[in-house]
Amino acid sequence: MKEIVVLSGKGGTGKTSITAALASLAGQVVLADCDVDAANLNLLLQPALVERHEFSGAPKAVVDPARCTACGLCQEACRFDAIRTGAAAEVDALRCEGCGVCLMCCPEAAITMEPTLCGHWSISSTALGPLVHARLLPGSENSGRLVSILRQAAQQLARRSGAAWLLCDGPPGTGCPAISTLTGAGYALLVTESTLSGFEDLKRVAALVAHFKIPAGVLINKADVNSLIAARIEEFSLAAGCDCLGRIPIDPAFNRAQIAGVAVLAAAGEELRRNLENVWRSVATCAQSERRPFNLISNSHSKGSHELCE
Amino acid sequence: MTRIAVASGKGGTGKTTVAVSLAAILARKHSVHLLDCDVEAPNAGLFLRPVIDAAEPVMRPVPVVGPDLCDLCGQCSQACRFHAIAATSRRILVFPDLCHGCGACLRACPRGAITERPVPVGEVRSGLAGRIRFSEGRLRTGATATVQVIHAVRRKETASEYVILDAPPGTSCPLAATLNGADRVVLVTEPTPFGLSDLTLAVEVARMLGVPIGVVINRDGAGDGRVDEYCASSGLAVLGRIPDNRLVAEAYSRGELPLDAIPDFRQALAAIAAKLLQEIPA
Numbered sequence: 001m002k003e004i005v006v007l008s009g010k011g012g013t014g015k016t017s018i019t020a021a022l023a024s025l026a027g028q029v030v031l032a033d034c035d036v037d038a039a040n041l042n043l044l045l046q047p048a049l050v051e052r053h054e055f056s057g058a059p060k061a062v063v064d065p066a067r068c069t070a071c072g073l074c075q076e077a078c079r080f081d082a083i084r085t086g087a088a089a090e091v092d093a094l095r096c097e098g099c100g101v102c103l104m105c106c107p108e109a110a111i112t113m114e115p116t117l118c119g120h121w122s123i124s125s126t127a128l129g130p131l132v133h134a135r136l137l138p139g140s141e142n143s144g145r146l147v148s149i150l151r152q153a154a155q156q157l158a159r160r161s162g163a164a165w166l167l168c169d170g171p172p173g174t175g176c177p178a179i180s181t182l183t184g185a186g187y188a189l190l191v192t193e194s195t196l197s198g199f200e201d202l203k204r205v206a207a208l209v210a211h212f213k214i215p216a217g218v219l220i221n222k223a224d225v226n227s228l229i230a231a232r233i234e235e236f237s238l239a240a241g242c243d244c245l246g247r248i249p250i251d252p253a254f255n256r257a258q259i260a261g262v263a264v265l266a267a268a269g270e271e272l273r274r275n276l277e278n279v280w281r282s283v284a285t286c287a288q289s290e291r292r293p294f295n296l297i298s299n300s301h302s303k304g305s306h307e308l309c310e
Numbered sequence: 311m312t313r314i315a316v317a318s319g320k321g322g323t324g325k326t327t328v329a330v331s332l333a334a335i336l337a338r339k340h341s342v343h344l345l346d347c348d349v350e351a352p353n354a355g356l357f358l359r360p361v362i363d364a365a366e367p368v369m370r371p372v373p374v375v376g377p378d379l380c381d382l383c384g385q386c387s388q389a390c391r392f393h394a395i396a397a398t399s400r401r402i403l404v405f406p407d408l409c410h411g412c413g414a415c416l417r418a419c420p421r422g423a424i425t426e427r428p429v430p431v432g433e434v435r436s437g438l439a440g441r442i443r444f445s446e447g448r449l450r451t452g453a454t455a456t457v458q459v460i461h462a463v464r465r466k467e468t469a470s471e472y473v474i475l476d477a478p479p480g481t482s483c484p485l486a487a488t489l490n491g492a493d494r495v496v497l498v499t500e501p502t503p504f505g506l507s508d509l510t511l512a513v514e515v516a517r518m519l520g521v522p523i524g525v526v527i528n529r530d531g532a533g534d535g536r537v538d539e540y541c542a543s544s545g546l547a548v549l550g551r552i553p554d555n556r557l558v559a560e561a562y563s564r565g566e567l568p569l570d571a572i573p574d575f576r577q578a579l580a581a582i583a584a585k586l587l588q589e590i591p592a
Contacts, residue, residue: 009351011479012322016504037482038319038511040504058391079412081461094486099412100391138514142482144454172321172479173350175449175456195563197326197353204351207451225556226563250556258503259534 001158002287003151003166005034005185007209009201011172013193014221017254018279019169020044020263022189023128025280028163031126032154033133034147034181035171036119037140044263047124047131055134055149057118057141058098061091067110074102074111094139121150123157128263130157144180147171151181165284174208182209187287188216190242194223194230202233206240217243217286219279224249243286246279248272312590313473315492315521319508321479323498324528324552327562328579329476330357331569332496335583337441340471344439346446347488348478349432349459355446356565358439365435368447368462369428370411370455375402379423389418407454431455434463443468460487481511489519494590496549496582498526501533506540513546524549524589526582550582 006015016033019041023029033041063074065088075083082095083102091102093116103111118141121134132154134146151168158166170181182188188209192202202218209216218237223230224247234244257267265273316329326348333344346354373386373395384397394408395415406429416424431453436445447463449456456478464487467473477488477495489495495516499509509525516523525541525548532554541548552558558575561568568575 010322010353011351012320037480038321038508040320040507043503043507077413077417094483094490097410097412098391099410099414100389101412101414101417104389104414104417136482138481138511139486139518140482142480142484173456174451175350175484176454177480177482178350179452179454193563195559196356196565197351197562200353200356201351204451211452222559225559229563255502255533261503 001163001166003155003168003186004189004283004287005168005170005181005187006189006191007170007178007182007205008172008191009174009205010193010198013191013198014254015191016040016044016169017258017264018191018219018221019167021265021276022280022283023167024263024265025277026165026167026284028161029129029165029167030154030158030161030163031129031131032150032166032168033131034150034168034177036134036146036150036177037136037142037171039133039135041169042124042131042133043261044258045126045128045131046261047126050123050125052120052122054117055119055121055146056115057145058143059113059115060093060096060098061100061102061111062114063089063091064110064112067108069108071107073105073107077101077105119146121146123153129163130161132157142177144176147177147180174204178205178208182212182214185214188214189245189283190216190218191221192218192233193221194226194233196229199229199233199236203236206242210240217245217283219245220247222250223247243282245282245286246275248275248279311469311471311473312494313475313492314586314590315475315477315489315495316498317477317485317489317495317512318479318498319481319512320499320505323500323505325498326353326357326476327568328496328498328526328528329474330354330567331579332583332586333442333474334567334569335579336472342441342472342474343443343445343468343470344474344476345463345467346476347460347463348476349447349449349456349463350478352446352448354476355444357567358442358444360437360439360444362435362437364437365433367430368432368434368455368459370409370431370458371413371426372406372409372411372429373404373415373424374427375404376423376425379421381421383420385418385420386415386424389414407452432459432462434459434466436466443470456484457487460484481508481515485512485515486519489516489521492521494524494586495521496524496526496586498528499537500529501527501535501537503536505533506537509537510540513544523547524586527551529554549585550578552578
């Protein structure tokens with residue numbers, strides 16, 4: 001079983017659409033939506049709920065106003081500016097990191113750490129395979145713990161069902177949730193776009209992927225917006241030891257399919273279909289390859305065909 | 311001073327484009343400070359091209375255990391709620407990437423064996439882009455300190471007539487840290503199911519924080535009418551629409567502000583800015 005995680009750095013490059021498209025081609029898969037504070041994969045897969053679990057984040061400090069003498073020691077000790085003292089001390093739950101330092105220094109034992117419900121996670125069945133996904137309550141901490149729980153559940157499901165692939169749709173950015181999506185993964189598929197911002201953010205996520213020593217490949221979505229930048233991205237990818245997995249031009253089929261609530265293949269024309277099939281072949285080959293680096297170079301961008309180059 | 315945050319929920323809807331364009335329009339007649347709070351992927355600077363005149367690291371204090379004083383009692387590890395410090399039979403191990411810098415281990419150590427050393431988790435840079443004051447936060451690769459770096463860049467705010475906060479995507483703690491204390495949030499969305507889904511979450515965060523909302527529908531025409539229906543039924547003010555236009559994407563791809571090159575974009579942003587100013591005059 002190989003786990004492929006889909007990241008981008010920049011938001012909106014097409015991670016979710018591409019994940020669903022590749023899942024349609026991959027045969028037996030398990031899917032995980034690790035973009036827990038903006039989960040969208042479920043919108044393409046018409047999931048049927050199988051089980052649901054609550055998720056509690058890190059316990060947060062709560063002050064008992066009856067015991068509090070407003071001495072202010074907790075406010076002084078808090079390094080996150082999460083406590084204000086009026087008639088009693090009050091903890092700002094948004095800023096509280098749950099470290100417990102206030103509890104340690106309160107002379108009246110007026111502070112306790114209370115678990116906070118942060119959201120829930122689910123396992124659903126879809127036509128493409130099981131989907132593990134979550135909904136984080138807005139504004140909640142997104143420390144990556146929920147992502148880890150999802151990945152563990154998905155890995156278990158994949159092992160039990162004998163699925164060949166686990167595809168994880170990742171979050172944008174390079175912080176805690178992206179790191180939790182990435183650690184220990186078999187392969188990182190980096191979906192970028194042919195824009196300056198996309199390129200800059202690709203460099204950031206590529207550095208993250210290199211930091212964690214995960215083999216990676218780069219797929220350029222919306223590639224026809226700027227073919228100069230697409231070429232520079234491919235140069236960068238090769239130099240960075242990432243596989244070049246192909247280019248996908250802008251195609252109204254993506255929005256059409258999304259509006260219909262299905263993965264793009266159902267709405268794709270022949271050219272896009274062939275392009276995506278080639279991309280999946282490249283991804284599957286590279287993800288299974290033991291050698292590093294192993295690069296595929298597009299020989300005809302407008303037709304979207306590829307050939308293996310060693 | 312009026313703080314206007316530009317957020318979305320969904321990534322890639324046009325937050326930075328709108329934030330930078332609004333800054334450019336407002337700066338013609340007012341003092342403006344733009345703070346790029348998308349610290350994991352700050353891109354406003356690509357368009358504003360500021361001359362940076364100040365840069366400083368964002369530091370987090372990480373424990374150092376003095377082997378002479380330490381008797382391996384393990385109290386530090388027990389006190390740590392982030393599994394960032396572990397006691398083995400031979401030594402204490404510290405994991406800086408997991409450490410929140412809270413100081414619990416220091417307080418827990420009965421022998422005073424723990425001191426702290428500062429570790430960089432990011433950087434804040436400031437400068438001038440023409441008439442626009444500019445600051446951006448950047449998270450160090452591999453660090454887990456997004457909210458801390460957002461707080462650090464927000465502390466660079468100067469007393470300008472308008473402070474524009476370019477927010478990160480998502481709807482969790484980084485968005486909350488950016489919206490907290492804003493006078494208005496402009497939620498930039500796209501008329502698609504993904505756009506709508508994430509917009510509803512961003513609206514919940516803004517309402518939770520009591521920040522009044524104005525919606526901008528970007529790439530109008532590229533999707534369907536559900537975002538419009540949602541705004542109408544939820545009592546959300548639509549500040550304006552930006553029509554779907556490939557030329558905008560192409561200018562953006564080159565790092566160019568579409569404001570100068572593309573008339574229908576310029577018109578749309580002028581209308582949005584005018585509507586905003588009506589609601590929150592300087």
